[in-house]
Amino acid sequence: MYDGRVLERLEAAIDEDEIPTHGDGLIKAFRLLDRLTARITQAVGEFDADGERGHLHRAECLGATWPRTDSPTAPSRSRG
Numbered sequence: 001m002y003d004g005r006v007l008e009r010l011e012a013a014i015d016e017d018e019i020p021t022h023g024d025g026l027i028k029a030f031r032l033l034d035r036l037t038a039r040i041t042q043a044v045g046e047f048d049a050d051g052e053r054g055h056l057h058r059a060e061c062l063g064a065t066w067p068r069t070d071s072p073t074a075p076s077r078s079r080g
Contacts, residue, residue, distance in 0.1 A: 010036075
């Protein structure tokens, strides 16, 4: 079940801690980023599957990357 505090804890960790500038630290940081990206991608897939996408205004998710097929310039939409 979703814990509403998880994003607040993640935000605090990002804001409060420094990213290491040495090789091993950077490698670990990128691995964590990959894991987070995978979890977010999974959540977006579940969100889309539930049909909730139409209820979310795009301005509410600035910076989010939606699938190319949703873009007004996606190949399937630009063919007219």
